[in-house]
Amino acid sequence: MNIRRSSLATTLVGAVALGLTTLTACSYSAGDGRTDGKLDVVASFYPMQFLAERIGGNKVNVSTLTKPGVEPHDLDISPQQTAKLSKAGLVVYLKGLQPAVDRAIGQAEPKQVADAASYTTLENHGTEVDGHDHEGDHGSDEGHEGHEGHEAHSGDAAADPHIWLDPVRYAEVAKGVGKALEKADPDHAALYEKNTATLVKQLNTLDKDFRGGLKGRTTDTFVTTHAAFGYLSERYGLHQEAISGLDPESEPSPARMRELHSIAKQDKVRTVFFEALVSDRTARTLAGDLHLRTDVLDPLEGIGESSRGDDYLQVMRSNLAALRKALGAV
Known part of the structure; x- marks a missing residue:
């Protein structure tokens, strides 16, 4: 009788432990790029993090590979961060800015990727330190819109990656990230679309403030x-x-x-x-x-x-x- 009770107790304890383990696993990650029901988004550095947070709102968990105070150009990626990329529901990054991130994404092969460089045009702004071809010479007309003769592909080593410092280009990237979130999490597409429109409006206002100011x-x-x-x-x-x-x-x-x-x-x-x-x-x-x-x-x-x-x-x-x-x- 005691043996049966002991066996039954052991079985119950094992079942409870298994149930708690399963519950915990479901709570933190269902293996589908989500945690606690929210889409897991990994951003490469702050400008991508800002877009993901503003557009994703309370339907996403956003983490960043580049911690505050770290110069993003020199970032090193740990094996743990690479593993995190492979499990993410969406990775938002800027190809060509951080070589370590580019390599890690190639290794991790995340399910969904939003490359900011693909949503706008990257350019070669010249070599400002050689005394000959200085950036700015082709931008003498205020609000210059044309890009002829200056375009460069995102894979070009000479392409300038700092697109987020132009509010107009950043708004183009915001629209692309919004679409990527809609694709990765279609159940909340309407919210992402609404949040994208709000952010683009704010960036357009910022552009007007720069022009006037x-x-x-x-x-x-x-x-x-x-x-x-x-x-x-x-x-x-x-x-x-x-x-x-x-x-x-x-x-x-x-x-x-x-x-x-x-x-x-x-x-x-x-x-x-x-x-x-x-x-x-x-x-x-x-x-x-x-x-x-x-x-x-x-x-x-x-x-x-x-x-x-x-x-x-x-x-x-x-x-x-x-x-x-x-x-x-x-």
Whole structure:
């Protein structure tokens, strides 16, 4: 009798344990790219995270591969992160910006992928550090819309990936991410469509604010740490002069520094911009030599404690205020 009771107790305990395990597994992941009924979305870095969160709303769980304060160009992907990509319901990334992410996606083969580079046109904005082909020369007409002669495919190593800094292009990407969410989670397609429309409207307003806010400026030229602002410059008729090229960690040559001295004087540059995630040493040295102000122009590759705003829209408006002051539009 005792033996039967013991056996029965063991069976019951095993059944309960199995039930709890099953319940837990269902609660956290059903193996279909969902957790607790919400679509699991993995974003490569902040601008993709912002889109996924704004459009996905409360129907998605969004995580990011690039943690706050990490320079996204130099990101390394762990085996655990690669495994996470393979289980995601949707991966939102920008091909060509982070080689480690591109490789990890190739290995993980996630079910659904939204590549931001495929939703707009990438361009080659020239080599800002060689003294010959400077970005901005083709963007002298405010609100320039044409891209003839400057297009580059997303796989082109020379293509400028910083499309999110142009609100108009970013709105194009938002529409693409919205469609990708609808495809990955058709049950909530109406919500994603509605949220996309709201975000696109906000980005269109941001575009109008930049157009109006930069009128009456006394110079078109600004100097910044690395060449992140080519699309923004083209959109609003500005002229970016970068200390470094597209790689924020590259060091400028002595010839480039001498050239920047000449450009700053000739174009009546008032401010040398630096950014939070990259060393400001060279920018401050240049500003000191020329007795110019320094200020932050944020390429929005991440949001951290030093960011001038809590999200993309707030930081972009802080960038607008900084540009207005630097270019004499206030």
